[in-house]
Amino acid sequence: MRSANSAADRGRLASWLWVLLDRHPDEQERLRVELVAATGGRPPTVDDVANLPRLKAVIQETLRLYPPVWMFDRRALGPDDLGGTRVRAGDLVIFVPYAIHRLPQLWSEPEAFRPERFEPGREDQKNKFAYLPFGAGPRICLGASFAMIESQIIAGTLLARFRVRLAGPEPVTPAPQVTLRTSRPVLLRLEPAALA
Secondary structure, X not given: OOOOOOHHHHHHHHHHHHHHHHHOHHHHHHHHHHHHHHHXXXXXXXXXHHHOHHHHHHHHHHXXXXXXXXXXXXXXXXXXXXXXXXEOOOXXXXXXXXXXXXXXXXXXXXXXXXXXXXXXXXXXHOOOOOOOEOEOHHHOOOOHHHHHHHHHHHHHHHHHHEEEEEOOOOOOOEEEOXXXXXXXXXXXXXXXXXXX
């Protein structure tokens, strides 16, 4: 499984983040308010990350809707039963986080962008295998924590200086390859807007 922490995959996360924030400008403003409260208007640092829970929730929700590694496989070590399907030792089992993250049995309004799903105190209510943007178990991405911190700092730095909009009206849709790409390059229009 490719790591969601490679430079290309981080770029894909950032692309989807800006697509979603363009579609939800009220959320972008909410993040700007959180940044002012946490940093006083300067770009965030590692020390500020703990004070940016909404930004973290927005990134987690982005990863739920558009996981960089949208599909991966595992080889069964022994016999098992997966929801009524018999699995033998050695069988190849394919997991599709993109689909799992959209199951209505696991997520209310699964197609909706709702960062509050990941607000502190709520994420632990989920089945630990319902959210797999970095994989799970012993082969979970080692860079998951780093990727989350890095994403918060980069997004927060841009939001501290700009309102971010998509440069064109053309739709952006998923284009699954090895990673979940955007159907076209995500070009941004940065409107200067320092935090007050």
